[in-house]
Amino acid sequence: MLIVQKYGGTSVGSLERIENVAKRVAKARKEGNDLVVVVSAMSGETNKLIEYAKHFSKTPSKREMDMLLSSGERVTASLLAIALHEMGVDAVALTGRQAGIRTDNTHTYARIESIDTTAIRRELEQGKVVIVAGFQGINEHGEVTTLGRGGSDLSAVALAGALHADACEIYSDVDGVYTTDPRIEPKAKKLDYISYDEMLELSSLGAKVLQNRSVELAKKMGVKIIAKSSFSDGPGTIIAEEDEEMMEEVVVSGIALDKNQARVSLRDVADRPGIAAEIFNRLAEEEINVDMIIQNASREGTTNLGFTVPQSELERAKKAIAGFDHEFGSADYDENVCKVSIVGVGMKSHSGIAAKAFTAMAQSNINIEMISTSEIKVSMIIDEKYGELAVRVLHETYELDK
Amino acid sequence: MLIVQKYGGTSVGSLERIENVAKRVAKARKEGNDLVVVVSAMSGETNKLIEYAKHFSKTPSKREMDMLLSSGERVTASLLAIALHEMGVDAVALTGRQAGIRTDNTHTYARIESIDTTAIRRELEQGKVVIVAGFQGINEHGEVTTLGRGGSDLSAVALAGALHADACEIYSDVDGVYTTDPRIEPKAKKLDYISYDEMLELSSLGAKVLQNRSVELAKKMGVKIIAKSSFSDGPGTIIAEEDEEMMEEVVVSGIALDKNQARVSLRDVADRPGIAAEIFNRLAEEEINVDMIIQNASREGTTNLGFTVPQSELERAKKAIAGFDHEFGSADYDENVCKVSIVGVGMKSHSGIAAKAFTAMAQSNINIEMISTSEIKVSMIIDEKYGELAVRVLHETYELDK
Numbered sequence: 068m069l070i071v072q073k074y075g076g077t078s079v080g081s082l083e084r085i086e087n088v089a090k091r092v093a094k095a096r097k098e099g100n101d102l103v104v105v106v107s108a109m110s111g112e113t114n115k116l117i118e119y120a121k122h123f124s125k126t127p128s129k130r131e132m133d134m135l136l137s138s139g140e141r142v143t144a145s146l147l148a149i150a151l152h153e154m155g156v157d158a159v160a161l162t163g164r165q166a167g168i169r170t171d172n173t174h175t176y177a178r179i180e181s182i183d184t185t186a187i188r189r190e191l192e193q194g195k196v197v198i199v200a201g202f203q204g205i206n207e208h209g210e211v212t213t214l215g216r217g218g219s220d221l222s223a224v225a226l227a228g229a230l231h232a233d234a235c236e237i238y239s240d241v242d243g244v245y246t247t248d249p250r251i252e253p254k255a256k257k258l259d260y261i262s263y264d265e266m267l268e269l270s271s272l273g274a275k276v277l278q279n280r281s282v283e284l285a286k287k288m289g290v291k292i293i294a295k296s297s298f299s300d301g302p303g304t305i306i307a308e309e310d311e312e313m314m315e316e317v318v319v320s321g322i323a324l325d326k327n328q329a330r331v332s333l334r335d336v337a338d339r340p341g342i343a344a345e346i347f348n349r350l351a352e353e354e355i356n357v358d359m360i361i362q363n364a365s366r367e368g369t370t371n372l373g374f375t376v377p378q379s380e381l382e383r384a385k386k387a388i389a390g391f392d393h394e395f396g397s398a399d400y401d402e403n404v405c406k407v408s409i410v411g412v413g414m415k416s417h418s419g420i421a422a423k424a425f426t427a428m429a430q431s432n433i434n435i436e437m438i439s440t441s442e443i444k445v446s447m448i449i450d451e452k453y454g455e456l457a458v459r460v461l462h463e464t465y466e467l468d469k
Numbered sequence: 470m471l472i473v474q475k476y477g478g479t480s481v482g483s484l485e486r487i488e489n490v491a492k493r494v495a496k497a498r499k500e501g502n503d504l505v506v507v508v509s510a511m512s513g514e515t516n517k518l519i520e521y522a523k524h525f526s527k528t529p530s531k532r533e534m535d536m537l538l539s540s541g542e543r544v545t546a547s548l549l550a551i552a553l554h555e556m557g558v559d560a561v562a563l564t565g566r567q568a569g570i571r572t573d574n575t576h577t578y579a580r581i582e583s584i585d586t587t588a589i590r591r592e593l594e595q596g597k598v599v600i601v602a603g604f605q606g607i608n609e610h611g612e613v614t615t616l617g618r619g620g621s622d623l624s625a626v627a628l629a630g631a632l633h634a635d636a637c638e639i640y641s642d643v644d645g646v647y648t649t650d651p652r653i654e655p656k657a658k659k660l661d662y663i664s665y666d667e668m669l670e671l672s673s674l675g676a677k678v679l680q681n682r683s684v685e686l687a688k689k690m691g692v693k694i695i696a697k698s699s700f701s702d703g704p705g706t707i708i709a710e711e712d713e714e715m716m717e718e719v720v721v722s723g724i725a726l727d728k729n730q731a732r733v734s735l736r737d738v739a740d741r742p743g744i745a746a747e748i749f750n751r752l753a754e755e756e757i758n759v760d761m762i763i764q765n766a767s768r769e770g771t772t773n774l775g776f777t778v779p780q781s782e783l784e785r786a787k788k789a790i791a792g793f794d795h796e797f798g799s800a801d802y803d804e805n806v807c808k809v810s811i812v813g814v815g816m817k818s819h820s821g822i823a824a825k826a827f828t829a830m831a832q833s834n835i836n837i838e839m840i841s842t843s844e845i846k847v848s849m850i851i852d853e854k855y856g857e858l859a860v861r862v863l864h865e866t867y868e869l870d871k
Contacts, residue, residue, distance in 0.1 A: 082524045089525075116544065122484045123491075123552040131554075131562050135547035138540035142518065145537035150525040152533075160533050165611060209567060 068233040069101040069191075073201065073223035076110035077240040078297035079143050085109075088238075088297060089150035092196060096156055101191050103230065105201040105223040106147055108139025129174035133203075133213045136175075137163070140200035140219065148198050158196040161186065163211075166197075168204035168222065170212045177212035179204060179221065182229040199226065217278035224281050228288030235285070235292050236303070241275050242296035243304030246467035247322040251455045254468035258320060259302070262309035265320045268410040268444045282306065309412045318413035318420060319465040324458050325406040328358065329381040330436060330448055331388065335369040335396025343372060346391055353387045355380045359406065359439045359446060369396065373437050375448060378402055404436060405454040408446040409461055421445045427464040433457055470635040471503040471593075475603065475625035478512035479642040480699035481545045487511075490640075490699060491552035494598060498558055503593050505632065507603040507625040508549055510541025531576035535605075535615045538577075539565070542602035542621065550600050560598040563588065565605035565613075570624065572606040572614045579614035581606060581623065584631035601628065619680035626683050630690030637687070637694050638705070643677050644698035645706030648869040649724040653857045656870035660722060661704070664711035667722045670812040670846045684708065711814045720815035720822060721867040726860050727808040730760065731783040732838060732850055733790065737771040737798025745774060748793055755789045757782045761808065761841045761848060771798070775839050777850060780804055806838060807856035810848040811863060823847045829866040835859055 072092065079085050092104055116135050120127040144160040151158035167183030190197045201219025206212050214221050220237060227235035242257060244266065249255040261269070263286035270279050276294045285292050285306065295303030336342060343362065350357055360374045372395075376384045381402055388398060414420045421438075424445055428435055433456065437448035449457055462468065474494065481487050494506055518537050522529040543564055550562035569585030592599045603621025608614050616623050622639060629637035644659060646668065651657040663671070665688035672681050678696045687694050687708065697705030738744060745764065752759055762776045774797075778786045783804055790800060816822045823840075826847055830837055835858065839850035851859055864870065 082521060086525065119484060119544075119548055120551050123488065123548065124555040127551040128554050131547040131550040134543055134562050134564065135551075138543045141536055141540045142521070145533040146521055146525060148533045149522050149529040149537075152530050153526040160536050162536065162613070211564070 068099075069103070069230060070095065071103045071105065071223050071227040071230065071232045071235045073105040073219055073235070073237045074107065074297055075219065075237075075239045076107040076113070078238050079106055079147070080110035082146075084297075085143065085146055086150055089147055089154060089156075091297065092147070092151060093154045093156045096196055102196045103187060103191070103226055103232070104147065104196060104198045105219055105226065106140060106143040106198060107201050107219040109143055112139040112142070130210065133174045133211050136213050137200070137203040137211050140202050144198045144200040151196060151198075156196055157194055158198055159190050160198045160200070161190075162200050163203035163222070164205045164209075166199040166226070168225070170204040170206055170214070172206045172208075172212070174210075174212055176215040177204060177206065179214065179225045182225055184226075184229050187226070187230065215280075217281060220277055220281035221284060224285045224288065224290050224292065227290045228284070232290070235290050237277055237292055237294050238297035239276060239294070240296060240298060241294075242299055242301045243294050244269065244276055244306070244321070246320065247458050247462050248324060251324065251458045252322075252462045254462065256468055257301070258304050260305045260307070260310070261320055262412050263306060264309065264443055265410050265412055266306050268408065268441070269321050269323050276304075277306070318417050319409050319411035319467065320413075321410050322458050322461045322465075322467065323408045323410060324454050325358075325408075326451060326454055327377050327379075328375045328404050328406045328448065329378045329384075330373065330375050330401040330404045331381070331384055332371065332373045332399040333388070333395040333397075334371050334399065336372045337394050338368050338370045342394060346372070346388065349387050349390065350376075350384060353383055355384050355387065359437065359448065361437055361439050375404070375406065375437075401436070403451040404448050405451045406446050406448055407454060407457045407461065408444055409465070410444045412443050414443050414445075423464060424461060427460050428457060431456060431460050433460075470501075471505070471632060472497065473505045473507065473625050473629040473632065473634045473637045475507040475621055475637070475639045476509065476699055477621065477639075477641045478509040478515070480640050481508055481549070482512035484548075486699075487545065487548050488552055491549055491556060491558075493640075493699065494549070494553060494560075495556045495558045498598055504598045505589060505593070505628055505634070506549065506598060506600045507621055507628065508542060508545040508600060509603050509621040511545055514541040514544070532612065535576045535613050538615050539602070539605040539613045542604050546600045546602040553598060553600075558598055559596055560600055561592050562600045562602070563592075564602050565624070566607040566611075568599075568601040568628070570606035570627070572608055572616070574608045574610075574614070576612075576614055578617040579606060579608065581616065581627045584627055586628075586631050589628070589632065617682075619683060622679055622683035623686060626687045626690065626692050626694065629692045630686070634692070637692050639679055639694055639696050640699035641678055641696070642698060642700060643696075644701055644703045645696050646671065646678055646708070646723070648722065649860050649864050650726060653726060653860045654724075654864045656864065658870055659703070660706050662707045662709070662712070663722055664814050665708060666711065666845055667812050667814055668708050670810065670843070671723050671725050678706075679708070719813065720819050721811050721813035721869065722815075723812050724860050724863045724867075724869065725810040725812060726856050727760075727810075728853060728856055729779050729781075730777045730806050730808045730850065731780045731786075732775065732777050732803040732806045733783075733786055734773065734775045734801040735790070735797040735799075736773050736801065738774045739796050740770050740772045744796055748774070748790065751789050751792065752778075752786060755785055757786050757789065761839065761850065763839055763841050777806070777808065777839075803838070805853040806850050807853045808848050808850055809856060809859045809863065810846050811867070812846045814845050816845050816847075825866060826863060829862050830859065833858060833862050835862075
């Protein structure tokens with residue numbers, strides 16, 4: 068098997084941990100696998116370098132930031148190679164450039180455009196474990212670029228795709244994706260399997276495991292991801308295309324909670340074409356991140372428009388909306404709300420899932436302020452103080468602890 | 470003027486010091502100069518990375534060491550560029566590869582083979598200060614190489630040569646080359662000027678300023694070096710080809726002391742061809758660094774052979790010589806000697822310089838155990854405890870404090 072493994076900053080956060088990773092890699096190699104190992108910078112390193120840059124400038128040049136930040140992964144990659152050599156494992160460390168990772172020119176948030184796998188394949192054919200400095204590539208001018216937060220995951224997924232690897236194992240300090248946050252519901256269970264789409268919808272649950280950009284890329288390239296812990300030996304969670312059988316079995320996969328939500332409700336909005344576009348364009352100009360948006364007709368000629376923003380952006384949102392006050396009757400804000408979501412591909416083929424949620428909430432006397440649904444998700448905006456309770460209630464309702 | 474500046478690890482040893490360097494660069498730029506600035510890693514960084522590698526292996530792979538160690542200079546280069554941007558100075562940071570520095574394949578001790586200055590010239594033409602990560606290049610396979618200790622100086626000198634720069638300013642924490650070590654002789658004076666050859670002979674004095682490899686390269690390429698302090702504004706010391714006028718004026722430029730010397734004297738060595746070669750080949754095989762070698766005929770058919778080695782290598786030298794004990798009468802060792810040297814290109818055309826030294830030593834009751842001379846140097850092996858005294862006596866003899 069050809070396996071791409073990726074070890075995050077916490078997994079390589081000290082020399083002892085790098086040694087631990089080397090042992091894992093050596094074991095997988097001994098089992099006969101061909102291995103490409105992508106590594107992040109040692110945890111704390113990247114932030115330290117960012118601090119250094121901020122000492123000089125609030126807006127450091129992105130081109131230079133990329134040269135600066137790409138150094139951390141090179142350190143880890145070469146140290147891991149040295150550790151493997153000492154264990155008698157033939158290994159070679161490659162920079163993003165040497166690994167053939169070509170990106171566009173968007174410094175600090177580059178997109179991978181292509182991967183020339185020639186060098187990696189040559190090293191693999193010579194029986195070497197290929198270690199790749201994650202998070203980085205070069206652009207057409209030969210300049211170093213970085214891929215933004217979670218960039219090493221992207222490197223790993225893209226390499227797995229380009230190499231047609233059998234699996235892409237993403238190691239972190241958590242042992243997989245859970246049905247909900249175990250700090251809220253101790254009965255939360257690790258999922259053996261989750262589809263790309265569910266993972267995307269559960270991003271608040273999965274963020275510690277894998278960011279959306281990487282899940283999207285994996286979905287696009289058909290890369291099977293296995294999210295594992297580098298500190299234990301569990302099987303992890305497989306993130307892959309939805310599976311017919313699984314779909315039939317599991318209706319709801321997980322419950323997500325996002326506490327960083329503020330609600331804006333505009334009542335009696337003039338129901339003329341383009342008004343929503345104007346409002347949301349204005350918010351976008353102000354760089355306010357709008358999450359949920361719902362609209363429903365109320366009285367004749369007017370509509371109600373609701374949306375949520377991060378709590379820290381509510382005041383700016385209020386100001387942006389003030390410019391439209393002649394367009395709506397009244398505005399209502401609630402800073403203390405949260406979003407609780409039920410996610411599952413099984414919903415598509417099962418009716419009554421949403422109703423079951425609403426019933427459970429009613430039975431617990433939790434008032435639902437807003438509802439939004441997609442094919443595989445039901446999201447509810449509720450009073451922030453009921454967030455954890457709602458998660459536990461729903462977790463039990465869908466028997467996720469079973 | 471096109472000036473190459475090089476700032477060593479101490480000069481960029483903290484964020485404040487990098488800021489200080491940025492101010493110097495900005496000033497030189499404002500004065501209308503075109504600038505290429507070569508930087509080392511922040512002091513301590515390279516040693517930290519070596520420690521990291523040693524944690525995993527006593528003999529880490531040199532290829533991986535190069536990827537590891539080359540990261541420190543990239544950090545400094547990008548930080549300096551960011552600091553300059555903030556001061557309104559257009560600047561761009563380049564890695565060794567981007568600066569066009571091509572080396573041979575000798576990892577950790579590579580030799581610069583060629584420099585393609587296209588990229589640097591393009592950036593200079595756009596009015597940018599070009600900052601280059603020192604100490605590094607790439608080989609023909611595109612792999613990162615480093616140039617060994619003092620490598621950033623080599624980068625600077627080679628770039629100055631390739632760019633036909635008007636000067637190569639080497640900044641460190643000392644403000645130039647002195648007539649002798651000021652810790653030994655407080656009256657030591659900074660030299661305004663010294664020739665390449667004198668600098669090479671005074672390496673023990675100049676080592677903190679510039680290593681021999683860089684002086685040799687500068688001599689070969691005709692690069693005028695100015696050794697300066699990054700912490701003060703003095704004119705520094707110019708290191709260049711010897712100058713006719715200067716030569717007439719200054720007879721002795723400096724006094725050097727090397728306390729790490731042990732003496733080996735072999736008496737009545739069989740005077741047959743090849744015996745010296747055999748002995749020194751054997752020492753070379755044992756990787757013993759022989760410094761001074763003198764031989765003079767004594768009785769008929771035999772000769773006396775003397776040489777010095779670093780004190781820590783004396784025991785190994787004794788063992789290596791033991792194999793030849795049938796070839797000489799007796800061996801005499803002295804672990805507690807030092808080498809004091811008088812250096813000056815003026816010696817070539819002035820007679821009696823050596824005699825003056827011997828007289829001064831005799832007047833101070835310092836016994837000379839061995840003498841060796843070259844065109845521009847007189848070296849004497851004396852009892853270690855008289856080393857500092859000898860330096861002061863000679864410094865006064867040649868009126869170097871005037």
